[in-house]
Amino acid sequence: MVKYPMGHGPKKQIKLKRNKRINYGSRGMSLEERLNKSNEYYLSHNLAVIHKKPTPIQVVRVDYPRRSAARITEAYYRHASTTDYNGVYQGKYIDFEAKETKNKTSFPLSNLPEHQREHMLSCLDQGGIAFLIVSFSELDEIYLLPYQYIHQYINNNNKQSLTYDFIKENGYECPTGIFPMIDYLKALDEYLLENN
Amino acid sequence: MVKYPMGHGPKKQIKLKRNKRINYGSRGMSLEERLNKSNEYYLSHNLAVIHKKPTPIQVVRVDYPRRSAARITEAYYRHASTTDYNGVYQGKYIDFEAKETKNKTSFPLSNLPEHQREHMLSCLDQGGIAFLIVSFSELDEIYLLPYQYIHQYINNNNKQSLTYDFIKENGYECPTGIFPMIDYLKALDEYLLENN
Numbered sequence: 001m002v003k004y005p006m007g008h009g010p011k012k013q014i015k016l017k018r019n020k021r022i023n024y025g026s027r028g029m030s031l032e033e034r035l036n037k038s039n040e041y042y043l044s045h046n047l048a049v050i051h052k053k054p055t056p057i058q059v060v061r062v063d064y065p066r067r068s069a070a071r072i073t074e075a076y077y078r079h080a081s082t083t084d085y086n087g088v089y090q091g092k093y094i095d096f097e098a099k100e101t102k103n104k105t106s107f108p109l110s111n112l113p114e115h116q117r118e119h120m121l122s123c124l125d126q127g128g129i130a131f132l133i134v135s136f137s138e139l140d141e142i143y144l145l146p147y148q149y150i151h152q153y154i155n156n157n158n159k160q161s162l163t164y165d166f167i168k169e170n171g172y173e174c175p176t177g178i179f180p181m182i183d184y185l186k187a188l189d190e191y192l193l194e195n196n
Numbered sequence: 197m198v199k200y201p202m203g204h205g206p207k208k209q210i211k212l213k214r215n216k217r218i219n220y221g222s223r224g225m226s227l228e229e230r231l232n233k234s235n236e237y238y239l240s241h242n243l244a245v246i247h248k249k250p251t252p253i254q255v256v257r258v259d260y261p262r263r264s265a266a267r268i269t270e271a272y273y274r275h276a277s278t279t280d281y282n283g284v285y286q287g288k289y290i291d292f293e294a295k296e297t298k299n300k301t302s303f304p305l306s307n308l309p310e311h312q313r314e315h316m317l318s319c320l321d322q323g324g325i326a327f328l329i330v331s332f333s334e335l336d337e338i339y340l341l342p343y344q345y346i347h348q349y350i351n352n353n354n355k356q357s358l359t360y361d362f363i364k365e366n367g368y369e370c371p372t373g374i375f376p377m378i379d380y381l382k383a384l385d386e387y388l389l390e391n392n
């Protein structure tokens with residue numbers, strides 16, 4: 001039984017589990033977990049150094065029961081000012097955000113807030129490579145979509161979402177498997193081959 | 197008066213203030229604050245896109261008093277698996293760690309744990325630029341030291357610290373001022389000019 005601190009009833013408390021699901025295959029894993037595994041694969045094979053950034057948290061109160069073990073007792077989630085993933089691949093700066101949707105026909109742009117769009121545009125201006133990884137979970141398809149296409153689409157269309165057809169036409173499908181789970185660098189290679 | 201939750205005496209609680217010091221000048225600001233301000237300057241002037249990564253925190257328990265406001269009530273600091281700063285500058289991947297020392301004659305290598313060294317080496321292997329920013333606070337001098345020099349030093353010497361003389365000879369001094377507070381990109385330019 002989970003013991004709750006005094007004054008906090010179980011109704012309001014959620015104990016986070018380290019492993020939410022038993023992973024028999026990629027189907028049971030979140031997009032984030034699969035990308036993290038892929039990044040581990042890339043790193044261990046000297047193919048790229050790409051990491052997910054930690055979730056930004058505003059720490060308000062810390063308890064020091066022992067000198068060695070600081071226990072945070074009050075903190076809040078903050079909004080990320082950048083994208084979730086970045087790193088280096090063959091000398092190139094890589095920056096991306098990854099999103100999953102159950103929608104089968106479009107990707108709602110509300111999933112990509114303004115500050116993340118600005119950040120990706122700044123990365124492009126500075127000569128980096130910025131893209132979105134969109135997972136259509138119901139279709140079991142994952143696309144790498146270079147950010148400049150999204151930028152053009154937003155500028156030319158007054159729409160609230162990217163259509164599936166637009167993503168399929170302009171994006172690069174990421175092969176999925178085991179090693180790595182999502183081979184987005186292969187999709188990126190295709191893009192680089194066409195654009196360099 | 198600060199109200200403490202039940203069961204926690206004031207002795208064990210530390211309320212973190214957002215601004216610990218009144219900043220009359222750079223002297224009152226931490227190295228991290230000065231670097232963050234410098235990165236803001238670089239970003240707003242389209243010179244580089246470099247951010248500090250959030251501190252990694254393992255969240256164990258979250259309280260949801262309202263649907264909109266998640267309150268973390270138990271969490272712990274984790275060790276960073278990479279360096280604190282990365283980003284893109286003129287198409288180049290930039291990766292660095294920043295450390296301050298009160299020591300006037302050397303920089304203890306214990307400040308640069310093994311996993312950070314490995315990470316910087318991986319970044320170099322992948323064609324990125326990795327360096328250490330060392331601030332000698334008592335001397336009011338800040339150096340950018342390319343990581344490959346540190347790597348060679350560690351391999352060739354069985355020492356626990358980098359000497360000040362070694363850093364001064366192999367590093368590039370960062371001009372300090374107001375806009376930006378620490379102009380480490382100027383130091384980096386010098387290095388790139390000599391090495392490209």
